[in-house]
Amino acid sequence: MRATILGTGAIAALHADALAALSHHGIEARVTHAVDIDPGRAADFAARHGVPNHGTSLDEALADTDVLHICTPPGVHLPATLQALAAGVHVVVEKPAVLSLKEADAIAAAERSAAPARAGGGTARFTQIVQHRFGAGALRLRRLLDDGALGRPLVATCDTMWFRPPAYFDVPWRGRWDTEGGGPTMGHGIHQFDLLLAIFGEWTEVTAMAGRLAREVDTEDVSMAIVRFANGAMASVTNSLLSPRQASDLRFDTEKATIELSHVYGYSDENWTFTPLEGTDVAQLWTPEPDALPSGHEAQFVATYPALATGAPLPVTVSDTRGTLELAAAIYRSAFTGTPVRAGQIGPADPFYESMRGSGPEWRPVKDVPAHPEEAAR
Template sequence: MRYRAAIVGAGAIATAHAEALRKHADRISLVAVADLVPARAQAFAETWGIKSVYSDLSELLGLGNVDLVQLCTPPSTHAPLARQCLLAGVNVLMEKPPTLSLNEIDAISDISDRVATVFQHRFGTGAVRLRKLMESGELGRPLLATCHTLWFRDDAYYQVPWRGRWETEGGGPTMGHGIHQFDLLLSILGPWERVTAIAARRSRPVETEDVSMALVEFADGTVASVVNSVVSPRQTSTLRFDFEHATVEVEHLYGYSDQDWTITPAPAYEDLALAFPRTSTEKSSHADQLAAILDALDAGEPLPVTLPDTRLTMEFIAALYASAATGKPVRRGEIGPDHPFAARMNGTGITWQSYASTTPSNGR
């Protein structure tokens, strides 16, 4: 079956979605685009050869000729737009962050499970290879990990009205930048158990944090550090996993290939040096995840990344913010539906006393 897709929101990230669809043109076609700014939608349509252009999602859905809607709109719109699509019986792929809160994730789950979140780095060849090696037991137990998203976004970046605001972006680099890397971390190491964190606004003209750091304990005893930043001139995204028998690392920026992965065996395990061949130059991308989504549609299975998987990552974010605000560790499951950090990632109101202050207040 050849599926039909529509992109909603014709901003910068929509290009990555269009490129992914083109790579799978034998299985899915991009038939429509919608954007509140008609000129932007029309320009995008002309670039990608899209015949149907809309300024309203309701009109697009009313025609009943799409199987998958890909939401590329600002974060605060994801939940209401996803709800609209699901009630119309249409599958949804949401850009990150998928929603502004845990409660919004749960509200979507109550409607349908035909939703996936864009966490494309889970599907690259290196991550797939690492999971297989772990399942085989060749690496031994995971012991320690580090996860750093050190990016640079200048003040001009935050001139876009919805960026850097709790009400519209839901958080800072923890929510919108580092989420890709620590989602990959969580997908490798499994359920996290406890988070101890700090967050600060060091430089950017935002309501949210511009840096955060967390110490994480996992169910199997593995410990990890997670750092998220938008104030780092030398940009990098790095993950390091120290297993009993080897260290596995990846360093990249916005997508990794086999060339970006390395493995360092422990003494007596030198054969593991061949476990990460550097054969593919393809970077992890939306196309990798789209292939898995199309396979799921063919099989009638939940779309990857599922809402339960997404919720585990979103709960980690809520726990990080809650720990940073209260100065106390937060355990998985502690943030119930009535908890302040379930409704908003800044709980009762994380603020900073002045532009350059790094002392958060929980607003009480």
């Protein structure tokens, strides 16, 4: 499988290293092209990672590519995705895949009409990076819930408490609705609440708040939500870029156990804690796998590349991507309208279908934010 990496910034290195590691798993894949609007950056990346071809033309690279890895800023994911699918090239895109539900539906339509795949069976296909789904602990917990061994899922907390200083937003595309799609809800917490959805299943209703409390950006810098799931479970979700002690914490309470994950940007089995309900016999069900891959791009590619090569079902589909994106849109809609949002409610006639900002507020300068948060928007 010949791969092209489009966009050679920091995240691209994770893709290149993970693809290089696939040989240890008996999977043949190699990066053949590095493409960037900055030719010097593309050349430096190619030299560091042993990529034989580099340049600024995606058209030229696609002519010799089986899989396109899109590592550009989110605002330009969509056109590259559509171009690759039309050329019969599979697409692996960084999160968030796109900036709106409208764009997600455009990808779904493009995948349905995609050209025959250059490699693998069927037509070209799309998948998104959600690497936290592929750690051993997450896979184990999902199996135990599917088997009913832990009883019903009941309560969860999902906290992405990260810190980004003002200088982080000096990069021109950060902190903007039109290029990043949103603040920590879209660009940071989405990893954690995607894992929450992978564990607890489909959501049905959300009530949320959002604020721009401390960073001079167009988007929010914190959001909080209460989510109800189709199975009756409930969860709280917090997404922050204002938290000096960084942590990514998830807690899952079931009828028979509490399962907790605490990490920052990635986890192994050591980051999980399993507490059985006293009087139950489920403690032995949680068996750590010290040799398993940690959550990360390598673990996701180990599951993804064989599916691309053989035409087997992908572990993360367009539908999975849309489900997580819809929760982000619902958080914004609820926060900006002050009303609960149900799954499926945001359709083409809704302003939040075309943009996560929707009909949301413009923020006052941070220095002018009054003591009462409800007065912060005008």
